[in-house]
Amino acid sequence: MTTTTATPPAAVRTSQQPVFIALQANNDTLPIVQAIAADNPLAVVDELPGLVKLTAPGRLRVCRASIEEAMGRAFDLREVHIHLVSLSGEIDETDDEFTLLWRAA
Amino acid sequence: MNPATLTPTAEAAKTAARKLSLKENYALLTRDLGWEPSYQKPEDVFRHAQFEGIKIHDWEQWEDPFRLTMDAYWKYQGEKERKLYAILDAFQQNNAQFNVSDVRYVQALKLFINGVVGMEYASHRGFNIIGREFPGTAARIAAQMQAIDELRHAQTQTHALSHYSKYFAGMSEFPHQYDRTWYLSIPKSFFEDAVSSGPFEFVVGICFAFEYVLTNLVFMPWMSGAAYNGDMSTVSFGFSAQSDEARHMTLGIEVIKFLLEQDPANVPIVQGWIDKWFWRGYRLLSLVAAMMDYMLPKRVMSWAEAWEIYYEQNGGALFADLARYGIRPPRHADVTVKEKAHVSHQLWSTFYQFRHAAGFAVWLPSQDEQQWLSAKYPDTFDRYYRPRYAHWAALEAAGTPFANATLPQLCQVCQWPLLFTEPDDPTQICYREESYLGEKFHCCSDGCREIFAKEPQKYVHAHLPVHQIYQGSYFLPDVNPGAPGFNPLVEALRYMGITAGVDGGSFHGHVDAQNWERWTQRPASMHDPMQSAPQPTPQAATPPPPHTPPHTAPQTPPQRQPA
Amino acid sequence: MTVQAISPDYHGSMKDSVEHFHGQQLLNIGWDQHLMFATPLCIPVPPGMPFGALVQQVLPGLYGQHPQFAQIDWAATEWLRSGERFTPAMDQSLADNGLGHKAVLRFRTPGLAGLAGAAF
Numbered sequence: 195m196t197t198t199t200a201t202p203p204a205a206v207r208t209s210q211q212p213v214f215i216a217l218q219a220n221n222d223t224l225p226i227v228q229a230i231a232a233d234n235p236l237a238v239v240d241e242l243p244g245l246v247k248l249t250a251p252g253r254l255r256v257c258r259a260s261i262e263e264a265m266g267r268a269f270d271l272r273e274v275h276i277h278l279v280s281l282s283g284e285i286d287e288t289d290d291e292f293t294l295l296w297r298a299a
Numbered sequence: 300m301n302p303a304t305l306t307p308t309a310e311a312a313k314t315a316a317r318k319l320s321l322k323e324n325y326a327l328l329t330r331d332l333g334w335e336p337s338y339q340k341p342e343d344v345f346r347h348a349q350f351e352g353i354k355i356h357d358w359e360q361w362e363d364p365f366r367l368t369m370d371a372y373w374k375y376q377g378e379k380e381r382k383l384y385a386i387l388d389a390f391q392q393n394n395a396q397f398n399v400s401d402v403r404y405v406q407a408l409k410l411f412i413n414g415v416v417g418m419e420y421a422s423h424r425g426f427n428i429i430g431r432e433f434p435g436t437a438a439r440i441a442a443q444m445q446a447i448d449e450l451r452h453a454q455t456q457t458h459a460l461s462h463y464s465k466y467f468a469g470m471s472e473f474p475h476q477y478d479r480t481w482y483l484s485i486p487k488s489f490f491e492d493a494v495s496s497g498p499f500e501f502v503v504g505i506c507f508a509f510e511y512v513l514t515n516l517v518f519m520p521w522m523s524g525a526a527y528n529g530d531m532s533t534v535s536f537g538f539s540a541q542s543d544e545a546r547h548m549t550l551g552i553e554v555i556k557f558l559l560e561q562d563p564a565n566v567p568i569v570q571g572w573i574d575k576w577f578w579r580g581y582r583l584l585s586l587v588a589a590m591m592d593y594m595l596p597k598r599v600m601s602w603a604e605a606w607e608i609y610y611e612q613n614g615g616a617l618f619a620d621l622a623r624y625g626i627r628p629p630r631h632a633d634v635t636v637k638e639k640a641h642v643s644h645q646l647w648s649t650f651y652q653f654r655h656a657a658g659f660a661v662w663l664p665s666q667d668e669q670q671w672l673s674a675k676y677p678d679t680f681d682r683y684y685r686p687r688y689a690h691w692a693a694l695e696a697a698g699t700p701f702a703n704a705t706l707p708q709l710c711q712v713c714q715w716p717l718l719f720t721e722p723d724d725p726t727q728i729c730y731r732e733e734s735y736l737g738e739k740f741h742c743c744s745d746g747c748r749e750i751f752a753k754e755p756q757k758y759v760h761a762h763l764p765v766h767q768i769y770q771g772s773y774f775l776p777d778v779n780p781g782a783p784g785f786n787p788l789v790e791a792l793r794y795m796g797i798t799a800g801v802d803g804g805s806f807h808g809h810v811d812a813q814n815w816e817r818w819t820q821r822p823a824s825m826h827d828p829m830q831s832a833p834q835p836t837p838q839a840a841t842p843p844p845p846h847t848p849p850h851t852a853p854q855t856p857p858q859r860q861p862a
Numbered sequence: 863m864t865v866q867a868i869s870p871d872y873h874g875s876m877k878d879s880v881e882h883f884h885g886q887q888l889l890n891i892g893w894d895q896h897l898m899f900a901t902p903l904c905i906p907v908p909p910g911m912p913f914g915a916l917v918q919q920v921l922p923g924l925y926g927q928h929p930q931f932a933q934i935d936w937a938a939t940e941w942l943r944s945g946e947r948f949t950p951a952m953d954q955s956l957a958d959n960g961l962g963h964k965a966v967l968r969f970r971t972p973g974l975a976g977l978a979g980a981a982f
Binding site: 346347350351352497645648649652682683684686687689690701703705706707708709716717718720725726727728730732736738739740741753754755756757758759760761762763765766769770771 | 864865868872873874875876877878879883884886888890892894895897898899900901902903904906924944945962963964965966968975976977978980981982
């Protein structure tokens with residue numbers, strides 16, 4: 195049984211094609227959006243009615259530690275499912291980080 | 300099966316589960332629950348895994364990127380449901396159906412309940428089937444979870460919209476209309492085409508081409524539009540469904556990469572399915588173009604802008620990534636870009652002239668809406684489409700409104716009327732013709748024609764409502780076609796469950812418009828306050844069909860009776 | 863033309879072949895450059911109907927609402943059958959003019975290219 199991906203996402207070279215994650219705009223997601231924006235300086239945050247969309251070139255990281263810091267409580271990354279509207283990019287999810295990325299050609 | 304992985308007691312299982320990482324937990328679910336059949340051959344157990352020509356060498360390579368396990372699935376789905384139903388309760392208790400921007404907006408919800416809910420249910424059936432068909436355990440589990448998701452969507456959408464149905468016409472017969480109404484054969488035939496394909500075609504077509512590449516257009520700008528128009532009920536069920544869709548999309552991309560990595564022989568087969576289902580899905584979603592550009596009283600973005608963001612940019616990134624496998628963007632994607640500034644206007648013109656046969660009320664855009672359309676479509680709206688609305692508005696003002704009383708010619712594949720123009724000539728309807736076994740077949744586009752030409756054996760069987768009406772099969776059993784004064788078109792509408800002027804018809808004087816003004820003291824159209832002034836409606840004298848709430852305008856909206 | 867199917871001889875039934883239409887056949891009609899009628903129209907017709915009767919008795923009911931319909935010079939009208947120009951014989955039947963079941967008949971009216979310069 196293999197449970198690890200071949201290459202950890204942090205080591206993957208990415209393209210500049212946009213990846214995005216869109217979350218419902220609500221109280222629970224305020225610190226999540228804040229944490230993602232802080233962890234991804236290249237991310238553009240679009241606020242649309244009812245939702246927030248974060249778009250970044252090549253890679254977008256959603257880190258458990260940053261969200262926990264912003265929320266002030268423990269956070270299971272799978273809680274994102276409750277607020278998720280949509281996403282784009284290849285996904286790699288571990289207990290600590292959820293990454294969206296497009297690999298370099 | 301390895302007995303060592305079986306835990307002797309529930310208590311031990313709990314202790315063990317707490318120690319497992321996400322990946323280990325997922326691996327146990329998707330590997331240890333499978334087994335090799337011992338007294339049946341694998342190809343007899345999974346009978347439909349071979350015939351499409353897809354070659355799988357190692358199902359162990361299948362990995363759901365979210366690695367969702369059952370405990371997490373039920374936990375988070377349960378939480379989503381609690382949040383959703385709390386909002387639906389609040390919405391209903393506060394009579395929030397009267398807080399949406401206006402009752403034109405509600406007409407779009409009729410398309411949702413009559414068209415989308417049936418698709419969700421059909422999708423649920425499809426995933427149940429492939430949840431049985433795939434030889435790989437992880438793939439079967441992903442499909443089974445998705446089947447539950449799709450059923451949940453059909454249920455939550457029905458619950459949310461049932462509240463609107465207490466107050467507004469045209470929503471109460473949705474399963475009946477989905478099966479019988481002429482333009483709802485477009486979504487119905489789409490999913491029946493998918494469900495009657497093999498398991499691999501279904502999953503590529505629905506999870507990848509439809510959900511990953513296209514459904515952002517429904518759930519991002521459209522649901523954001525629902526929020527903008529004050530419909531917290533729809534936006535909640537929409538986003539709740541879309542949070543599942545996001546998971547389905549990851550399944551879609553996983554499916555594609557898995558198939559492409561398993562065997563080079565899979566590449567051309569998968570490419571063919573991407574080409575087919577991208578075009579099928581694009582044609583289906585054209586309906587959303589009309590909903591976004593014409594039916595949202597307060598608009599978030601145009602269809603053309605949404606297409607640029609969600610297909611041209613995001614789809615571009617996706618297909619740039621898939622190039623490494625030898626996959627190219629879908630055939631005729633260039634046509635979708637050429638059509639983006641035309642398609643919503645051509646659809647609305649079609650619905651306007653067939654509004655007597657629509658299940659929702661239709662109107663001409665007001666002057667300020669036309670200004671918005673002109674600003675969003677600077678190269679096409681004023682030149683090609685504004686003159687239509689000016690002409691039809693003058694006819695309405697003169698008391699001789701335009702309507703098309705003849706049935707349209709339909710596309711054999713997508714089942715839309717042939718309403719789309721040549722990609723490079725917006726003045727010429729696009730006609731495409733094929734012959735098969737001496738019979739002529741017609742399509743709306745090269746995309747649909749190529750789909751037909753590849754599998755004519757399948758599409759000769761298409762159930763085209765216009766042809767069915769002329770065959771005499773679209774009548775209720777009480778109808779006598781030989782009776783004096785028999786009108787086949789009136790009878791066909793009755794068969795479809797459409798009462799003209801109650802379900803659809805002109806917004807001007809429509810029962811919803813009249814009730815809205817009476818109940819809310821606000822204009823039925825925020826853009827065109829005069830247009831909804833009550834008119835004498837001959838339909839009001841017609842008794843509503845059975846099972847339909849009375850829509851003949853009581854002075855106060857219906858209230859829940861005390862128990 | 864290869865459908866992949868569980869059974870090698872799979873074939874859907876021909877749902878719309880002419881014998882289903884009670885002696886009538888279907889004719890699809892389009893007036894080019896007149897998108898007031900947003901789609902071509904589909905009507906059942908007797909195969910023996912003379913082409914001239916179609917022009918004189920049927921088309922006015924389909925297209926008469928268009929302001930340019932009354933101005934059509936039928937002698938100058940161009941006809942297309944499956945997208946190809948042809949010259950119909952007015953006194954002969956639709957069938958004899960090569961318009962079989964589910965044929966597409968289009969017409970173009972020189973000098974009348976729709977309203978507003980927009981083929982409407």
